[in-house]
Amino acid sequence: MTDSPFVVSCEWLFKHLDEPQVVIVDCRFSLAEPQLGRQQYQESHIKGAYYLDLNQDLSSPVGEHGGRHPLPNPIELADKLSAIGVNSQKTLVVAYDDSRLAFASRLWWLLRYLGHEQVAVLDGGFSAWKKAEYPVTNVIPETQQATFTPNLQPQMVVDISVVKNRKDSQEVALVDSRERERYLGITEPIDKIAGHIPGAINYPWQQVTDSSGYILAQQQQQERWLELENPKEIFVYCGSGVTACVNLLSLEMAGIHTGKLYAGSWSDWISYLATGDEQLRTE
Incomplete structure (x- = not known):
């Protein structure tokens, strides 16, 4: 534990x-x-x-x-x-x-x-x-009567325009959470285009846990992120904004509270390639 x-x-x-x-x-x-x-x-x-x-x-x-x-x-x-x-x-x-x-x-x-x-x-x-x-x-519990009132935290998420405009800043780290071969464009089992956002560094989400799914200790989470050198913001993405959240959990465990989710992630990024926006071309 x-x-x-x-x-x-x-x-x-x-x-x-x-x-x-x-x-x-x-x-x-x-x-x-x-x-x-x-x-x-x-x-x-x-x-x-x-x-x-x-x-x-x-x-x-x-x-x-x-x-x-x-x-x-x-x-x-x-x-x-x-x-x-x-x-x-x-x-x-x-x-x-x-x-x-x-x-x-x-x-x-x-x-x-x-x-x-x-x-x-x-x-x-x-x-x-x-x-x-x-x-x-296998018993399905009955519905409850509770009151959940959302209080959105918009600072936790970024969209494609923010990623495009800020990803090359020295104050920003762009983290690709997918496995190495998808990041490198060697394989792409889900999305129509392979590769990664230019400037992104690869931190596969599977490294947050061991092979059995147990979370690595806090010190190991801290060691994962040492090379980032404390950027003011960390934009984290994956294929569709799901497994990137594992890396965001890791960042919080490491005491780093500057992680933000690029919610659309790679599948959103490549959806604009057909528009002819050359800034979105992958490396």
Whole structure:
């Protein structure tokens, strides 16, 4: 277990499983099979956990621009959070998945973006919970009556215009969170164009955890970012603004609070290439 207020262990969650001010959210998802996460949840999940779907709940519909997972409508997400028992500034939300925090971190970041800092991710995810033989169920919990009022933190997010105008500044670091081969353009399994935003440096999101999905200790998170030399702003992106949130979690754990999400990420960036904007050409 790592020493961070952003992470809870399976042991801690088990001890607090029935507390009314703890709400558990299952975020399991598969980009290749969008229905798989919900099916897995319906078959077996942590007792009392609700399910939020990456496509249906944690994103808004895809448009011409904005990337493959545009940020959700804050009012609609707030209503969904109210319905699962999340009260603003009171309820601790514990998010988990089974993909090394790829999707749980999206909810973690979104809640903070909505002004709710009482949120943590489950260390080791669902696999660690099952390994510890803690209770699982297929019972879907009933909706709740809570009040979640969003208080947007716009400073946490940047769009393509900000990235274009500021990415080459000495005060800004642009971080690509995808695996090395996608960053280098050697392979591109999802988006239509391979490569990366010119000037970006590569910090693969998988390096935040070990191979079993356990988060590396705070000191190791700090060591990850030493080479950045304390830029005033860190713009973090991935393919569509989802796994970049794992790196944003890592930055917060390291005590670096200048990370901002380029929400549209690579899929948004390349959507403008057809417009003939030569500034967006990749290296």
